[in-house]
Amino acid sequence: GLFGINTVTGLWNLWDGRADPNERGRKLTHSVLMRLADAGFVATGILADGAEDGAAGGASTHRAVAIGSMALSTASWLIMTDLFRK
Numbered sequence: 001g002l003f004g005i006n007t008v009t010g011l012w013n014l015w016d017g018r019a020d021p022n023e024r025g026r027k028l029t030h031s032v033l034m035r036l037a038d039a040g041f042v043a044t045g046i047l048a049d050g051a052e053d054g055a056a057g058g059a060s061t062h063r064a065v066a067i068g069s070m071a072l073s074t075a076s077w078l079i080m081t082d083l084f085r086k
Helices: 002-016 024-053 058-080
Strands: none
Touching: 002 024, 024 058
16 A cells, blocks of 8 residues: 555646656656656566476566665655755
8 A cells, every 4th residue: 555655646746747857867857766666666566476386487587676776766865856956
């Protein structure tokens, strides 16, 4: 539930701020990376069945997608922190 609410409110904020030219590139980059991370988290859940069944490479693929999704969401968050502001 929280995952879905976060996605909806993030897209809503992006839509509401579409007319604001301030830091538009950062906001759009953040949004795209978060949507990719969202897709990766969904894929991680789908791949969980293969990981449990012992399918060849199932567990390693599940793990790689999960870690990649976490890395994307962390990078996206870091972009929006003060560390990358001009």
